[in-house]
Amino acid sequence: MWSTSNRRLLDATEQMAGIVEDPNVDLYANVPTAEKEHHHTLRAALILLDHNGYHAAQLIALRQALGIWPAR
Template sequence: MDHATRLTLVTELRHLLEKGFAHGALEDACAGIPADKLNQRLPQVPYTIWELVEHIRIAQYDILDFSRNPAYETLDWPAAYWPDPAQPADEAAFQRTVQQISHDREEFLQLLQDPALDLLAPFPHGTGQSLLREAMLIADHNSYHLGQLILLRRLLGIWE
């Protein structure tokens, strides 16, 4: 892949991961949530706002770790990818989670910008995954759960 093509692709991936295009930005969906709604359960919804956002953080970090760590160890699915529902979060913990998502996303974007890394080359420690595939996985996973977060906020009456 030539330099100009790589630069264009990385720029598009950055916009997708940061802004979400049609889906919006995660930070916008997490803004202004009243503390008393973070752990509120609704009938037939298997997670709270806190649990959903913490799941996004855990999964995104796992993808980051896989992408940069040749000694990566697989997490136990699904238990390790969701927070303990018996451990609710306060507003400070929720804000730390949102900040960590942004931080880890930036760390991943730094990987994408590293000219020494081939976006298309399979990771030696994987089963065919490439950095490009992992970027698309983060975007897909986060946008899926972003839609759930907005729906949950609507059901709780805290979304326009």
């Protein structure tokens, strides 16, 4: 479970990094699937990083509480 959850967080982060690092991507272009105006690519990247960081911290706290931290 830990490996799968960790991999999914890392994969999403790596995919977003690829988008942000692509010189052909306009970071200030609106995200087509956004529900609100002015929800641009850079904002989506920052939200993703914040969201995934929060959940990574939850997984770490859970492992610490279970006595199975640090990761092996």
